[in-house]
Amino acid sequence: MAVSKSELQRRIQAFSDACSRKGLRVTHQRMEVFWALAVSDAHPDAESVYQRVRSRVTGISRDTVYRTLATLESKGLIRKAAALGGSARYDANMANHHHFVCTACGLIKDFSSKVLDDLPIPKTVESFGRIDASQVQVRGVCVSCAKRKPKKRRRSPK
Amino acid sequence: MAVSKSELQRRIQAFSDACSRKGLRVTHQRMEVFWALAVSDAHPDAESVYQRVRSRVTGISRDTVYRTLATLESKGLIRKAAALGGSARYDANMANHHHFVCTACGLIKDFSSKVLDDLPIPKTVESFGRIDASQVQVRGVCVSCAKRKPKKRRRSPK
DNA sequence: TTCCTTAATAGGAATTATTCTTATCTGGGG
DNA sequence: CCCCAGATAAGAATAATTCCTATTAAGGAA
Known part of the structure; x- marks a missing residue:
């Protein structure tokens, strides 16, 4: 189910690099949103991502999650499923x-x-x-x- | 774009028969919802179907459209796209x-x-x-x- | 046809999903 | 260290969908 630890590390590093390359700031929130998505293959919806991230970043807003997901999708860093x-x-x-x-x-x-x-x-x-x-x-x-x-x-x- | 008149006739008749066969009542609203869907290949969303049907059936409610679409889908008479x-x-x-x-x-x-x-x-x-x-x-x-x-x-x- | 049972509907409230607005904050280049 | 455009938080606003309740009507039975 879950992705292996090293593979996860690699993906997160790659994501960070990709953000820099594409001119996106590497913010704490952005990294956590990506992490929440990359840590499993459950294809969560925005609310699920929000819940997951909130347990690690107190005070993050739903809007940030929605906006981040939309941004990452437009930059081709994640995809919408189905x-x-x-x-x-x-x-x-x-x-x-x-x-x-x-x-x-x-x-x-x-x-x-x-x-x-x-x-x-x-x-x-x-x-x-x-x-x-x-x-x-x-x-x-x-x-x-x-x-x-x-x-x-x-x-x-x- | 549009489906031919005779083909449309055929599909609507087939739909009516299928409803009877599956124990669904053949209501005016149901027929109109199906018609709105079958009359074009634009894959409309529920609101669009509602607007189309409303021009022919005054007083139909959004809920009826949503409920009908869900019912027809569960009976395999229509599909959700994507x-x-x-x-x-x-x-x-x-x-x-x-x-x-x-x-x-x-x-x-x-x-x-x-x-x-x-x-x-x-x-x-x-x-x-x-x-x-x-x-x-x-x-x-x-x-x-x-x-x-x-x-x-x-x-x-x- | 008329009656009866119950699925189906209308209308609007309630809920859920998503976006917008505005003030504030911060990553990272200089 | 300083600056500022890009990001964020918070919550209001909007859009999408479902729920609730009283009423209606399809279609089988008489």
Whole structure:
């Protein structure tokens, strides 16, 4: 479950270096937020990170955790898992298909591919539980977001 | 963009039948919510569905839309796209990897696979925008959720 | 058709998730 | 050591989702 001690050390050092390289200040809070994320592979949500960090840094604010996570994600130092938008998006198309997701505006486009419909899922995955379906998610920046310059981030489009 | 008229008709009829078959009442609101979803491939969020339906069914409540979407999803009549939990989940592991997601409790487990790391993405996807990465998401029910009976749905685990 | 049971709904309050605002603080270059 | 732009704390504000309760209506039975 947990990451090995030495590996954790290495990742945290690498993170610190990466911050400096990218012009991000190496603050105590930032290091702790990254630590909370790197110390396990549980993919915690922001509130969980906040709780974990708070036990080590008294007085840290939720906002700092949210802001730090967003900053690190925008710098490519961490990733959002699965969920990309603040709100759930629904799909009435139950046929096998895959998604292109714009990380800037949340746009989702469908595409289909015979090859991708039947992926070879490793046997190890079966030990996690019953498998119902698999789907490919392609992340990128859609054409219209690429045009309008470095516009500010926006919420899921209607 | 839009689905053809006859195809839409067919899907709505099939939906109505499926409701009956699964013991769900075929209510006006339910049909309209499904219609709002099936009429386009824009993967709207709950609020968008609410706005669309409200223009046809005066007085429908947000709660009905949220409840209906959750019900239909639990019956396998619609799907949630990309986002699975109410809150964003983060990942400090930037190495190429894929996810098993439990649709019952939100658990996320990582797995890796050389084959899946380099999938053949159809050329059509390139027309949507710049591609940054692709990842496989396997959905299912984890071992511990499979054990504890038909327990109620829960929020993202900490 | 009419009646009945109970799932489903409306409306709004409550809760949860996330972002914003403002005053204050501090990492790290000079 | 000094400075200041980038970071933070605290809590208000906003957005997303669920809960609560009284009322309505789908659809099986009579």
